[in-house]
Amino acid sequence: MEDEDDEFTLSRNYFLAKETGSSSKKRSARKLSDINIVDEQVLQTAISEILPKHEKEIGHLLKTYKDLYSKWLFELRCGFGLLLYGFGSKKVLLEDFASTTLTDYETVVINGYLPSVNIKQVLITLAEVLSDQLKHKSSTRNKSRSEHPFSSQSVEDLLSYLNVQxxxxxxxxxxxxxxxxxxxxxxxxxxxxxxxxxxxxxxxRIVASIDQVNAPLLWDKKMVHTQFNWCWYHVPTFAPYNVEGKFSPLILVNCGNAQTKRSALVVLRSLTPNAQSMPISTLYTKCRERFLVSNQITLNAHLTEFKDHELVKMRRHSDGQDCSYIPLPSEALAKLLEELL
Known part of the structure; x- marks a missing residue:
């Protein structure tokens, strides 16, 4: 009798599942736009109120990573690159390693989480840093290359300069x-x-972090073992992506001019003090009078930084000249200036 009851229950559940399945197909027609989207400020406030957990254990975990600093430096000096991966933001960990262990070396930081990174500008900066370093450490540097500004050189020339023996x-x-x-x-x-x-x-020497599970698919065998020459380190920090997340749109909030304005605010605050103080429409002569830039190349570098982040765009004026303009509505600019100042 008990076996018959079990068989009846299974049969009944089967037909109920079929009915539920057919009705779920109708419900699947719902769209993501049907979701009740919350205000971003409400969501951000809720996120900020999340209490950290396991602080003692995480602190002990980070200490074990700091014990590796000397080993990491040794591997860099041997010609290897360091690649850190694992759950959680590694920004603080990398910056702590650089500020405590790489003090004897010139260090350039690239924020890959930004919406746009100018590779050539990175190479120019590295070439300038290396050139200054060689002036102090080497009396046999290649003087012919220093006669031309790095900004006028091609990417190939810059890579060649950085590869000098x-x-x-x-x-x-x-x-x-x-x-x-x-x-x-x-x-x-x-x-x-x-x-x-x-x-x-x-x-x-490169020290980098990755956070995407498919990141290794970016490289082939030659890049991994010969060019980057990675030493892989699993260093989960369980730290929130507070800085990196500011540049990623939140799924459950509205976007638009307000989102653009907030993104612009984050980018502007991340720039150098001189770049923050420089009005886009100011002519080079006025910038020089205010000691914001010392030459046209520096001004162009600042403008390039704004253009890379889409805070400034170019268009041709009726007289044929290229003009810069800010692609934000006036009300968004007004609010931006209020928050920035």
Whole structure:
């Protein structure tokens, strides 16, 4: 009798499941737009009120990573690159390593989580840093290359300069710290190829972090083992992506001018003090009078930074000249200035 009851129950559940399945097909017609979207401020407030957990255990975990700093430095000096992966933001960990252990080396930081990164500008900065370093450490530097500004050189020339051999001082190199080398602006094949070639330069060492599970698919065997020459370290920090997340749109909130304004505010606050103080429409002469820039190249670099983040766009005026303009409505600009100042 009990077996018959069980069989009846199974049969009944089967037909109920079929009925439920057919009705669920009708419900599947619902769209994501039907979701009741909340205000971003409400969502951000809710996120900020999430209490941290297991602080003691996480602190002990981070201490074990700090014990690896000397080993990481040794591997960099041997020509390897460091690649940190694992759950949680590694921004603080990388910056702590750079500020405590890489103090004897020039360090350039690339924020790969930004909406746009100019690879050539990165190479120009590295070349300038290395050039200044060689002025103090080397009396046999290539003077012919220093006669031309790096900004006028091609990417190939810049990579060639960074790959110059210095036999008498193998410990003379520039460290490049890349937060999120798998970031949105660096995931394309061309950017990764340039970064791989940069990593293979004799005067460059790269320390980077990844957060996407498919990040290793960005590289082939040559890039991993020959150019980047990675030493992989699993370093989960369980830290929130507070900074990196500001540049990723929240799924359950409205977007639009307000979102653009908030993104612009984050970018502006991340720029250098001189870049923050410089009005876009100000002419070069006025910028120089205010000691914001010393030459046209610096002004162009600032403008390029704004254009890369889409805070400034170009259009041709009726008189044929190229003009810069800010693609934000006036009310958004007014609110932006209020918050920035």
């Amino acid at each position: 210095i036999s008498h001082d193998k410990d003379c190199f520039v460290c490049v710290v890349i937060h999120n080398i798998d970031g949105p602006s660096l995931r394309d094949s061309e950017s990764q190829q340039y970064l791989a070639r940069l990593a293979s330069c004799s005067q460059v």
